[in-house]
Amino acid sequence: MLLVNDVLEYLESDNHQVRILWISPTGENTVTFEINNPKAMPKLVKTNILVDEINEGVVKLVPDPALKITDPSLISEKAKNKRDENWSLICEIVRDVPAIFLKSKRHSLIQTVAQKHSMSHVAFYRLLRRYWARGQTVNALLPDYKNSGGKGKVREANPSVKRGRPVQLGSLIGMNVDESLKKFFRIAISRRYAQKGKRFSLAGAFDDMITDYFSDATFDELDDELVLLKQQYRKTGPPTYDQFYYWMIKEADVLSIKRSRVGDKAYNKDMRGLPGTSTAEVWGPGARYQIDATLADVYLVSSLNRLKVIGRPVMYMVVDVFSRMIVGLYIGIEGPSWVTAMMALSNTAADKVEFCASYGIQIDEADWPCKALPAVFLGDKGEIASDKIETLTKNFNVNIENAASYRADWKGIVEKLFDVIPQKFKAYVPGYVRPEPRQRGEKDHRLDAKLNLEEFTQIIITCVLAYNNNHEIKGYDRSVGLVRDNVLPIPIDMWEWGCQNASGVMRSYPAESVQFALMPTHEATVTVHGIKIFNLYYVCREILAENWLDRARQIGEWKVTVSYDPRFSGNIYLHHSKAPGGFVNCTLSERSRAYRLGSFWESGHSFDEAKIASANNRISRTDATSTRNKRIKDIVSSASKAAEAASKSSDVSDTAIVKSIIGNRSEERRHNRREESFKLGTAPIPAPGDVLKFPGPRKDDYSSPDIKEMLAGFEGGEDE
Template sequence: MDLIYFNNVISIYAPQIELQGLYRVVAVSSDSTTLAKVESGDFKVSSLRKVSIKTLELLEEQDLIHAVELISTEKSKSSSQLNQNEKNIFDFRRKVMEPFFDSKLLEDLLLKGITIGRTVEDLAHKNDCSKKAIYNWFGQLCLHGFTESSLNPNFRNCGAPGKPRHWNPALELVGRKSNELRVNGTEANPQIGVTEFAYNRVLELYKLIKSPKKTDEDVYHEIIEILYVSKYEKKDNELVPVLPKEGTFLNRRQFKHLVDSVNKIEKLKLSTTTGHFERNKRGLSGKAWQHVAGPGHLYAIDSTIADLYLRSSINRAWVVGRPIVYLVVDFWSTAIVGFYVCWTGPCWDMAKVAIFCSCVDKDFIADQWGFTNQLYLDPMPTLPHEILSDRGEYLSKAASQTAINTMFSLSYNPSRRPDLKGLVEVLNRIMKDQQYAFVPGAIDARRKEMELRKYDPDSSVLTLNEYVKYLTIIFNTYNHNADRRNRLDVDMIADSVIPTPAGLWSWGHKVGLGYRKHTPISTMIKELLPTAPASVNRDGVYFTNQPYQSQLSLTQEWSANARNFGSSRIKVHYFPGTMSRIWWEGGASGLTEFTLAQTATTKPFISTDEYLDALMVEKLRSKNLEFQKTFNKLMRHFQTSKIISEAKAETERADLKRQQEVKPSIRETRKREANINQQLNDENVKSNQFHSNQQATENDLYENLINQVMLDSLEYDNEN
């Protein structure tokens, strides 16, 4: 057997025993050999064929075996021709597969019953690689020869990340074969591959057509029609595209593979709007407090509808609705410097009140709300250098004029870009999250579970004033407890800065980074509080139908002037959160304060909006009240008319009965009436005297009985 030796390639033609083709001798013993077919590119260990030596000798005698020289151009590179990456791979493969170059080992593994799987498992564990890779490399040795060059890496058809393998129509389509081809051996409509032209053109059209409103499937259909549909059929005056033959255009799987090669960020931008990407998907490039010099330089203001239902301060049985909450936040320290809760808005008048609450003395605000526990920061906030806001209600001539008069700057975010003042948006969410689990009537509108978004307005319990107290506690807790350790640099740590918003606020002002300026309270009232007309009449000064008083109006006798010379109107400033005070621009100090009079029909700490709502409710009920009044008057008229008609009828009957008698004069009639009344009075007096005597007798008997009991008690005590 000159042809049967290790690593030799032979050609066998023995169809009767299913041996036909080129085979490599992998292992040889005295009585058998193991052959590996080298024509197929898909090698498996299970395809190794064990053949007896006698069978091969018989075939050789019949001249059915011939020696063949097999030259593998793919593995013809020497190690010196490999680049560094290829050389590293080659060295690793050679190290792992070194035992398989030993023909004796192969004989033991393949012919003497020792399992090859055990050896592969040991090598995989020893060299930290997969068993699949070792089987693959063993297949390369069987196909290309048991030499080191057979382990050379070959990337000709492997592609690489970002480097696609374009299809050449002159070559066979690479990749997994279709099920039809694998089962039947042929394919009725073979699928074409992706040429370089199709690859570039599909990606070009995808980037052109793709939009947030179109899915990838919609884009696929449009691209197929553009690139591959060349015929149209006219049916019922409509052009219907004629699809090309199956397999002659890209299928859905190929299209998806092409689309997946598009850069992920670029694909994300194509799938959404530019604004949404900039707000929610863009990379974060900095911090909100960057480029802000220190505390007090830049405030951000924003409004939101509270996820909470409130009750009326006038009648708790009334559910008023959800209030508007304004937040004012310092950018550098992230501290909440002020807030305001109202029923009106969003509007610039209410935004001004929020700024007023942030910058005015806290004792003054405490007097307005009626409770002392207010937001506390040291030092107290003042008007800032700049206020950042959305466009909305803040972009107005009134806002610009207020900024000029109070000497602060206004800056605005671009349209639909709330993310540029995301700090306030986050604090809005924190406020809503804090109240949902603890406050009755709260709403969790952002929950994914639809069942947990349900709410019951009737379960609400807080009034506006009580909600302000609640938020004050929440915001004070945030200012003095929120973790800001990530803000501390080495200098702050060395200076023992408290890592909270309030701590950063205090330290920033302590080292001279803060911005503060004095603004008189009269100026802030004039510029930041809304105005409304008040009337001066004979009863005093009235605002929203409620009386107000001050020493100035009494000294200057405003009511006397109104009584004698007519009423007048004045413009006053008011704090919408309560009705306790109003201010008039006049007097010696330039601003006169009026307080709610004791004769007022409203409470001082009820908001103006709630009081006006109550008046509207009363007006709505006035229709029913008017109907009731009219009904009562009609009933009175009916009853009086009945009495009069009955009296007329009796009088007529009496006159007819006594027509023949002599009628007494009026004087005689009155005298008779007086005698009758006197007799009735005498009888009543006698009856009263009888009852009085009877009562006196009963009283005397009762007193005698009590006296006797007391005497008996005294005698008993003396005896003992």
């Protein structure tokens, strides 16, 4: 199934990629746009032609090359203002679909708006092409300031003009660093500073370079040899130490130099990093999703310790208004908030086959085929009104609607699900909250809790699958098309019918991009043990290859931005501009291996418990410390008294005592050898005990008893 914003690549042409801008409500026609052609215009094609080309292998679906998740906090105010200005210019006409895609109507639309804003047609077409080529989102209109200037590039200098800050003191004009000068710097660093043994300091290597390459030997009147600066450098002066240091830091691999200076063994011992010991207003599916949360009426236990009751979980559900299909869910123990809402939002775009498999439930894609974002999300102000929702609206062109306060009926479809779903499992689940008050002497239902978070989620997934595929919705007001085609009001049937007959608004984006954009971010610290966040340490191949841990140990710690999923502490996602997708996956290091299978909530609870236990143990530690110190003092005091007594009875001088240390050591060694040597056979041998015979395995005997066995049986009966 083709979706809006899908990117198709023609295999027989170089760099020929088209984006699907629009699909007609009937699904018969599709508008495409060639994203790499600076003069491209929207093109109307038959949908079945595109499908045939895909089936024939002429065209293939490819990842969106223009998709880039942009953190609003990283966008400058100037860029935001320019983006909003651009959007205000074209927002009227891009919403006029399909007219804007038709050549016969597009020119008049642009002419009207261009005259209104006193702009040229060329400028409008430039904005439209950028908007269409980059995914039809507001952020597609951000200016490309990153391409301006020459950040990181070495500029060619005019030899006659001194670069940099003017000389403040003295009459020397200074000199520019060109390629020939940098050659001397490299020689000084490689042949002097980067030599094993630390013979030259950096300043020493610089001084030696000045002596060798910028000075000449001469003689004074007394024939004493002098080394003076060459005449050609007396006006400008030699290169400065600051210039030498700047280019060393800019060009040289400082960590490799340190390894060379101290040697591999010392570097590995003292300087390397230590990583070891580590989810009648709509016309089809996707037109509007409703999202809401409730506190599940069941008590759960911890996945780390089943003896610990952790309370009632929060249950989020996302439902498609048209089909009543549950398209996303999330179960957690954090209260309703953006953090938990974003889990359910990301789950709407996730592959449900993989999602169910992560909980040990095997399904086919046809069982739960929902993995796209809608045109509109409707939710509560508390979660959906968060500032972080801007990431969703700007990057994925999803509109947000908030229900008014105390108006749960605005989200009646998803609210009703919180009555329907629990009815399917409450009779079987231990720890379920009973509606009637507990009677005197009756067992507390909280003590009946047996399920952990993962097991309860498995139950909810099972109920959702049954609801989506089998639940017939009573009283559903079917549309004309549903009645005509005799479609039963079962969510999966209405979803499939709608995708074929009334689609065109669902947005296709990679699940990872949606999850990364929605996950909460936090400032972490790069340390010698890894990236530290919430007292846990993480590593990955990229930071090890770039020697981040070495830098943290030698230069100092620094802060980085990471995204994380509160449900699982085994991974975090480091924001990395050079990585595909803008992030790098980091895993728990061996130092934090005990928390690989838990969540951040559970690991935080574990750390809090450890702190409480440590505080409660303070008196015992104090007593043990005091006892140890007292015993040490007693031993030292006794030894001191014995030494003083021996000293009074001896007239041996201090010099003689020092000279006899070696001899005294030999005498003491001989004595210890005699006392500590093994002396076998000298201890008394204990008397041998009685040997008891253990009976072997008994074999069944079915033969008739003889006269002795019969008499023994009678005697035993008399004893009883």
